[in-house]
Amino acid sequence: MIKNIKIVAVLTFTCLLCAFLLSLVNILARDETEKNQRREIEEAIFNLSPLTKRIEKFILDNDNVYRLLDQDNKLVGYGFIAQGNGYQGTIKILVVANQSLDELEGIEIIESSETPGLGGRIKEGLFKDQFKKLKVQPQIECIKDGTKKANQIQSITSATISSKAVVNIVNQKIKEIRDNINNESK
Amino acid sequence: MRVNNIKREFNKGLWEVNPLMRQLLGMCSTLAITTTVMNAIFMGLGVMFVLICSAFFVSLIRKIVPQEVRIAVYAVIIATFVTIVDIFFKAKFPLVSKALGPYVPLIIVNCIILGRCEGFSSRNSILVSVLDGLGMGLGYSWVILVLAILREILGSGKLLGISILPNSYNPLIVMVLPAGAFLILGLLLAIMNSIDIKRKG
Numbered sequence A: 001m002i003k004n005i006k007i008v009a010v011l012t013f014t015c016l017l018c019a020f021l022l023s024l025v026n027i028l029a030r031d032e033t034e035k036n037q038r039r040e041i042e043e044a045i046f047n048l049s050p051l052t053k054r055i056e057k058f059i060l061d062n063d064n065v066y067r068l069l070d071q072d073n074k075l076v077g078y079g080f081i082a083q084g085n086g087y088q089g090t091i092k093i094l095v096v097a098n099q100s101l102d103e104l105e106g107i108e109i110i111e112s113s114e115t116p117g118l119g120g121r122i123k124e125g126l127f128k129d130q131f132k133k134l135k136v137q138p139q140i141e142c143i144k145d146g147t148k149k150a151n152q153i154q155s156i157t158s159a160t161i162s163s164k165a166v167v168n169i170v171n172q173k174i175k176e177i178r179d180n181i182n183n184e185s186k
Numbered sequence B: 001m002r003v004n005n006i007k008r009e010f011n012k013g014l015w016e017v018n019p020l021m022r023q024l025l026g027m028c029s030t031l032a033i034t035t036t037v038m039n040a041i042f043m044g045l046g047v048m049f050v051l052i053c054s055a056f057f058v059s060l061i062r063k064i065v066p067q068e069v070r071i072a073v074y075a076v077i078i079a080t081f082v083t084i085v086d087i088f089f090k091a092k093f094p095l096v097s098k099a100l101g102p103y104v105p106l107i108i109v110n111c112i113i114l115g116r117c118e119g120f121s122s123r124n125s126i127l128v129s130v131l132d133g134l135g136m137g138l139g140y141s142w143v144i145l146v147l148a149i150l151r152e153i154l155g156s157g158k159l160l161g162i163s164i165l166p167n168s169y170n171p172l173i174v175m176v177l178p179a180g181a182f183l184i185l186g187l188l189l190a191i192m193n194s195i196d197i198k199r200k201g
Helices: A002-048 A119-123 A125-131 A160-185 B002-011 B027-033 B037-060 B067-092 B094-103 B105-109 B111-119 B126-156 B178-200
Strands: A054-060 A063-069 A075-085 A090-098 A104-111 A141-143 A152-154
Touching: A002 A063, A002 A075, A002 A090, A002 A104, A002 B067, A054 A160, A063 A160, A075 A160, A090 A160, A104 A125, A104 A160, A119 A125, A119 A160, A125 A152, A125 A160, A141 A160, B002 B126, B027 B037, B027 B094, B027 B105, B027 B126, B027 B178, B037 B067, B037 B094, B037 B105, B037 B111, B037 B126, B067 B094, B067 B105, B067 B111, B094 B105, B105 B111, B111 B126, B126 B178
Parallel strands: A141 A152
Antiparallel strands: A054 A063, A063 A075, A075 A090, A090 A104
16 A cells, blocks of 8 residues: 555655646746747748748737738738548648639648648649639549649648648648638738 | 776767667667768767666656556657757757657657666666766667768668769669668678677687
């Protein structure tokens, strides 16, 4: 009995101490990490949408949305983060779309933990670049083979779940953003 | 005698029982991240930090940890320091962190570290354990550094991202692929063994 108590006590104490240490380090590093992430997102936006000269951030229904402006301060598109479940964990995607939100400029995978070599290939150009100038109306579709239509992309062989996850996450978020922006302009 | 002993505990990781070349542990990360020297430097530093810190703490609490849960306790300690390294790299060196990807968090299951905790730190005093960790960490670092230098030069004609071979050099693509890592590792092992054989006469 005393032995059991000791086991529980040692484990609990170790875990508490480690959790404390970790949260301390996390708090210390949070600002820096967020700054890095923001820089990464902005760089990706400039890459995907070459017309963009300035990025303006605003909050839309709890989401961070980036308004993309060209050199004459004219709206050329929107950027936003879409997030959802993949095969092994959360996939975080930066979506850049045109000003009417019916065509994508492209996507960038910000964070994912898909199987390396299989689902992990959603990060690769071959898959990602299919989203450039892709039509979003009525919605993006994922096909296995055949000829792609303007709103279709081809999934990665042996990583259908990851491919579909990306498509669903983008579809869902872009619809949400579109509805919200339409509501706001009314 | 005592000083000699301490020296031995430090030295052994560098060559005699080098974690990579003699114990052949932790191969996965070694083969995966040695494509560029920059990756190898940061991976080496990360592993060394985790080895030293976990050796210190495991040795510190070795007398109060019950046998039944020792592995769980070690795992928690190791995971904590690895996560600290991961957070630190993400905050200060985002590009390196991106390049290393999952291999930083995977240090948690690197058998070199658990092996040293279970096999050494849990039975030895703090000073000796930390020296052992430092020696093993340096032993790991120099091997992956040599691997990375050879692979980066041969595989992409560069060193630390700077081209050092003339443009006429046609990079051996195989060297940046996993197969290249095996080839270089095998050659290094052979060289080390032949040195040892010569030494013993």
